């Protein structure tokens with residue numbers, strides 16, 4: 043088969059080339075990939091990869107949707123079925139898996155990070171990671187659900203569910219569009235920040251109640267005014283550069299969910315603000331199989347659909363990376379074999 047293979051760090055270490063077909067091990071099935079999408083973690087692995095244990099060469103791609111071509115009796119799957127992959131090969135046996143909390147699995151191996159990924163014509167994964175889709179599902183959209191929308195789902199609804207009538211500030215581009223869609227779906231009021239007036243205008247066109255250009259205005263001051271005293275929840279994927287303003291944008295008793303630290307991991311904790319205003323901070327990453335099923339139910343009913351910024355063929359992987367690295371995209375950068 044052909045696949046996007048990472049052989050060494052840096053753009054020149056990535057190529058679309060021949061690679062051995064995946065062999066399904068015990069308990070595994072094989073998907074013919076119809077679509078995948080590019081994520082910041084791919085860029086990180088290409089250029090740095092520190093902290094990710096994998097053996098190169100490695101097929102990249104942490105998402106995939108397509109058609110099942112090989113499965114085993116008893117899996118509940120059959121060849122010809124459309125499916126999207128839950129991209130974390132979880133053990134199914136540790137205390138977290140048994141509690142239904144697969145993103146915390148002690149033995150998890152993520153496709154495209156620790157095992158071969160979805161930027162390929164075929165991929166093998168444990169059968170329990172295959173979630174069936176309707177025959178008429180939009181595969182490009184399905185192939186862009188796992189990283190953005192599932193992460194957003196868990197942040198908004200996983201621990202302390204965002205309620206209708208609450209307000210949320212979404213900081214940073216990481217999962218912003220997905221969060222905006224899901225928060226609007228449940229009737230919450232949404233504010234965004236960006237350095238781009240054009241992106242703020244697009245967010246408002248999608249239903250955001252307001253936005254702050256952080257290059258021009260002080261975020262917390264603007265948000266306290268817009269939300270009439272502070273928001274209930276902040277979603278922050280930026281980290282050090284935004285942390286202080288994110289905490290100051292919360293109402294008393296508000297909560298901050300962190301899902302990324304693209305500008306650094308060690309902001310001042312501001313403990314006094316934390317206890318006096320009785321704020322809550324918690325981390326979130328990925329989502330569980332149960333949450334993915336809920337998301338797919340909403341997706342299959344047409345209530346939410348990823349915004350696709352652009353679609354590239356996998357042979358064009360370098361242009362796709364350039365699009366992502368530029369930061370100019372709004373929504374997902376999709377890849378098709």
Ligand SMILES: [Zn+2]
Nearest residue numbers: 133136139147
């Ligand atoms: Zn486990």
